Amino acid sequence: MKLLDDDKIIDLAELYKLFGDSTRVKIINILIDKELCVNEIAEGINATQSAVSHQLRLLKQAKLVKYRKEGQAIFYSLADDHVEKIFKIGCEHIEEI
């Protein structure tokens, strides 16, 4: 295993940072296997619409979630399998401690 260069290290840290907040982890968790609109997410995780929207923006920027408009609603879902994979490998780790 070679050392990553600094740019990649920073990218990697930025990626994990997004998983490093409980509101965002809740969002990712609730989006596993389904798509939900912002309000549904907010209700589902007991957070305000604003807080969820702010966090979705970060997840969207990092391409961890994708979205689809339908009327007034905007449905969010996980962007790809990697997101769930990263989530699940973390779960495995905390189960084993």
Next chain:
Amino acid sequence: MKLLDDDKIIDLAELYKLFGDSTRVKIINILIDKELCVNEIAEGINATQSAVSHQLRLLKQAKLVKYRKEGQAIFYSLADDHVEKIFKIGCEHIEEI
């Protein structure tokens, strides 16, 4: 996939948070496949001994690294395969964006 309860969500976020800082990612990266003492780590990643020591304390608390004393030196290494696994799955993700 069921929703994790709040305690697990918090544990999970705490775990990822540790991967969400470039100094710590560098430490984890440099410890893959070998053990190093604090000074070697500090030199290897261009950080001060103090900064590295502070971060090692966090990694140690979370059991992401283990250590072994030998004379004055303290050799650190990754605690288990999970750490490298989490690291590598993150690498895969950033490679693909």
Next chain:
DNA sequence: TTTATATATGAACAAATATTCATATAAGAA
């Protein structure tokens, strides 16, 4: 014992960040 080396730690400071509140934008319904 004194000196040197390796590591850890507490306090202070600066920077990053999550939430709240108010409000803006956008889309549909009346």
Next chain:
DNA sequence: TTCTTATATGAATATTTGTTCATATATAAA
């Protein structure tokens, strides 16, 4: 158009967090 609903966003605030600096602890060498 006006009203309602859904979402986004900017500013302010409070909290968290990483680094630095100084110093403490511990081990080995002289």
